[in-house]
Amino acid sequence: MEDAxxxxxxxxxxxxxxxxxxxxxxxxxxxxxxxxxxxCTTIGEVASAIRGMVTQGGGPLQVALTAMRWVALQSxxxxxxxxxxxxxxxxxxxxxxxxxxxxxxxxxxGIITRMDRHLVRHPDETPVGLASFVNRMVDxxxxxxxxxxxxxSDFGASMIADGRGIxxxxxxxxxxxxxxxxxxxxxxxxxxxxxxxxxxxxxxRLTAPSLQEMGVDVxxxxxxxxxxxxxxxxxxxxxTAADLVAMDGTVVxxxxxxxxxxxxRYFGIxxxxxxxxxxxxxxxxxxxxxxxxSGFDVLVCRGVPTTSTGMxxxxxxxxxxxxxxxxxxxTPQGVFAPSAIGTDxxxxxxxxxxxxxx
Amino acid sequence: MEDAxxxxxxxxxxxxxxxxxxxxxxxxxxxxxxxxxxxCTTIGEVASAIRGMVTQGGGPLQVALTAMRWVALQSxxxxxxxxxxxxxxxxxxxxxxxxxxxxxxxxxxGIITRMDRHLVRHPDETPVGLASFVNRMVDxxxxxxxxxxxxxSDFGASMIADGRGIxxxxxxxxxxxxxxxxxxxxxxxxxxxxxxxxxxxxxxRLTAPSLQEMGVDVxxxxxxxxxxxxxxxxxxxxxTAADLVAMDGTVVxxxxxxxxxxxxRYFGIxxxxxxxxxxxxxxxxxxxxxxxxSGFDVLVCRGVPTTSTGMxxxxxxxxxxxxxxxxxxxTPQGVFAPSAIGTDxxxxxxxxxxxxxx
Numbered sequence: 001m002e003d004a005x006x007x008x009x010x011x012x013x014x015x016x017x018x019x020x021x022x023x024x025x026x027x028x029x030x031x032x033x034x035x036x037x038x039x040c041t042t043i044g045e046v047a048s049a050i051r052g053m054v055t056q057g058g059g060p061l062q063v064a065l066t067a068m069r070w071v072a073l074q075s076x077x078x079x080x081x082x083x084x085x086x087x088x089x090x091x092x093x094x095x096x097x098x099x100x101x102x103x104x105x106x107x108x109x110g111i112i113t114r115m116d117r118h119l120v121r122h123p124d125e126t127p128v129g130l131a132s133f134v135n136r137m138v139d140x141x142x143x144x145x146x147x148x149x150x151x152x153s154d155f156g157a158s159m160i161a162d163g164r165g166i167x168x169x170x171x172x173x174x175x176x177x178x179x180x181x182x183x184x185x186x187x188x189x190x191x192x193x194x195x196x197x198x199x200x201x202x203x204x205r206l207t208a209p210s211l212q213e214m215g216v217d218v219x220x221x222x223x224x225x226x227x228x229x230x231x232x233x234x235x236x237x238x239x240t241a242a243d244l245v246a247m248d249g250t251v252v253x254x255x256x257x258x259x260x261x262x263x264x265r266y267f268g269i270x271x272x273x274x275x276x277x278x279x280x281x282x283x284x285x286x287x288x289x290x291x292x293x294s295g296f297d298v299l300v301c302r303g304v305p306t307t308s309t310g311m312x313x314x315x316x317x318x319x320x321x322x323x324x325x326x327x328x329x330x331t332p333q334g335v336f337a338p339s340a341i342g343t344d345x346x347x348x349x350x351x352x353x354x355x356x357x358x
Numbered sequence: 359m360e361d362a363x364x365x366x367x368x369x370x371x372x373x374x375x376x377x378x379x380x381x382x383x384x385x386x387x388x389x390x391x392x393x394x395x396x397x398c399t400t401i402g403e404v405a406s407a408i409r410g411m412v413t414q415g416g417g418p419l420q421v422a423l424t425a426m427r428w429v430a431l432q433s434x435x436x437x438x439x440x441x442x443x444x445x446x447x448x449x450x451x452x453x454x455x456x457x458x459x460x461x462x463x464x465x466x467x468g469i470i471t472r473m474d475r476h477l478v479r480h481p482d483e484t485p486v487g488l489a490s491f492v493n494r495m496v497d498x499x500x501x502x503x504x505x506x507x508x509x510x511s512d513f514g515a516s517m518i519a520d521g522r523g524i525x526x527x528x529x530x531x532x533x534x535x536x537x538x539x540x541x542x543x544x545x546x547x548x549x550x551x552x553x554x555x556x557x558x559x560x561x562x563r564l565t566a567p568s569l570q571e572m573g574v575d576v577x578x579x580x581x582x583x584x585x586x587x588x589x590x591x592x593x594x595x596x597x598t599a600a601d602l603v604a605m606d607g608t609v610v611x612x613x614x615x616x617x618x619x620x621x622x623r624y625f626g627i628x629x630x631x632x633x634x635x636x637x638x639x640x641x642x643x644x645x646x647x648x649x650x651x652s653g654f655d656v657l658v659c660r661g662v663p664t665t666s667t668g669m670x671x672x673x674x675x676x677x678x679x680x681x682x683x684x685x686x687x688x689t690p691q692g693v694f695a696p697s698a699i700g701t702d703x704x705x706x707x708x709x710x711x712x713x714x715x716x
Binding site: 197199201208209212217219226227229231255256260262266287288295298299302305312314315316320 | 562563575578580582585617620623624656662663668669672673
């Protein structure tokens with residue numbers, strides 16, 4: 001079940017939901033200035049919304065799950081036997097929309113694989129039967145994610161010391177926000193410093209307002225101030241999510257993460273990463289694998305130009321943080337040193353995966 | 359003489375000039391979107407403009423010199439003997455307007471001290487005679503600064519390697535821009551990565567357009583991307599100005615400088631600082647000496663809100679960089695290791711100071 005402490009942005013119905021014939025996606029590009037939704041009527045539109053950063057972080061995964069329910073709803077009335085094709089096509093299109101999000105890709109692949117196995121076992125399955133199978137599977141996946149957020153944030157909260165400031169980068173979502181809220185609820189004094197995370201301002205727009213809504217002390221700073229706050233003692237802990245964790249403990253996360261991780265190491269401050277699901281298929285990550293977005297994005301802020309016309313910009317969207325800069329990786333299975341991800345964590349994960357089978 | 363390569367922003371008449379009864383200050387807050395001037399009719403208004411960040415970096419020093427000429431112009435017609443009082447009062451008000459700028463403060467103190475000595479030697483000096491003395495003194499100071507920029511940028515240009523990208527922070531003005539231009543004119547391939555330098559965007563608004571105007575390759579990035587560019591090899595040199603260099607080699611410069619300096623050290627990239635005038639009266643700098651500005655500034659970008667209402671922000675305006683992170687300090691007297699500032703540099707400076715006497 002969803003934690004009641006979650007802020008507006010992270011409640012499932014505000015990430016994505018079905019309404020009439022449409023799939024609605026909460027528009028994180030305009031939050032907190034507007035609480036609006038992008039209305040999609042085809043999977044192509046959903047993929048295009050994901051590509052256009054309507055949602056980000058863990059958002060695309062939730063959208064993908066809602067999209068599977070949507071395909072189920074649309075397929076129920078089809079004549080004849082159940083077909084995997086529309087589900088597989090949707091999964092393919094969504095996975096391609098955000099290549100960095102391998103959790104979404106692997107979750108969708110898992111769904112398609114299990115549907116395929118189900119159809120092999122039940123060759124006479126009806127469209128309604130398959131739709132129902134998909135909905136139950138998605139129910140199970142959503143419950144499993146809620147349980148993972150709960151256990152990760154229990155671990156996270158225990159790592160937060162009373163009165164020690166925390167800095168983050170971008171929008172670290174469920175595990176981080178719940179860790180902070182649980183630490184606060186346990187009576188610890190907590191203050192989170194949130195770098196604005198240019199160019200899209202996920203820190204200022206998503207993280208800070210969410211913490212504010214949750215009643216947590218929060219201070220917005222610019223992306224260059226992390227080192228200053230570590231030096232003057234304002235912060236003593238660095239916590240982020242990860243877009244990807246490889247088997248050697250390499251962490252991929254939003255641009256700006258590497259600078260703070262290097263500074264945290266220099267000032268002797270632990271860097272703790274929340275990883276819902278390190279990627280067993282990714283032995284490591286090379287810097288040149290990382291996606292670059294349009295350099296134009298860094299030349300504007302909320303649509304307002306920040307420099308003269310004709311200027312060049314560059315936007316390497318993600319940082320690759322070497323495992324040597326990471327103190328701990330918090331997973332649903334426990335807290336691991338980065339060097340233990342490919343061994344100890346992988347051993348736990350193999351077991352856990354079996355539990356999710358329907 | 360002013361270097362003809364200097365861009366619009368750094369030409370003396372665009373920093374400050376006298377026009378009719380007013381002192382005009384080039385408004386760096388709105389550049390490059392507008393090329394406008396703030397019109398001051400009293401020294402109080404000039405001090406208030408400096409306090410309000412109409413100009414910054416080396417700007418206040420140039421404004422202070424123009425203000426001395428202005429006081430001279432206003433005092434010329436006074437009856438009776440020459441009086442130091444209006445000059446001393448102006449110097450006091452201007453020095454207090456930007457406490458971090460000790461170069462301005464020491465230059466103004468030097469002017470007042472020399473005027474005082476002049477009046478002791480010439481007890482019958484007229485207001486016109488004192489005004490003329492001040493103007494000749496300011497002429498000499500301006501020429502001396504032009505000569506210092508020329509020699510610092512010769513040193514700086516020699517430290518720039520062909521084809522190796524450079525990153526900077528904020529607006530490093532004459533010495534840095536001329537170093538880059540001279541390196542380019544010497545046939546080296548030069549590309550400068552400019553972090554936007556939130557919240558005031560001095561990188562995007564001042565440095566990048568100035569380099570663009572000078573025909574130098576320039577790329578704007580956000581303040582969190584320095585580490586990424588060092589890791590992927592895009593940059594191999596970090597160069598900034600300094601608001602203050604202490605005798606132990608500690609460097610004070612715009613927020614964001616420390617993070618890049620720490621990352622430069624981590625990635626083995628030299629950090630080179632341009633210091634027009636290390637401060638012999640400052641043995642070191644403690645982090646808590648640094649000025650904090652209104653936290654509200656980090657909650658807006660060019661007047662547009664970046665987060666929800668009622669949010670807290672923090673704006674520690676300057677970073678204190680320990681000497682261990684600095685490779686070299688470029689001064690008018692030569693290039694020094696930070697550890698040599700309090701010894702070798704101070705020895706040269708003692709000699710140089712004598713040259714400036716009239």
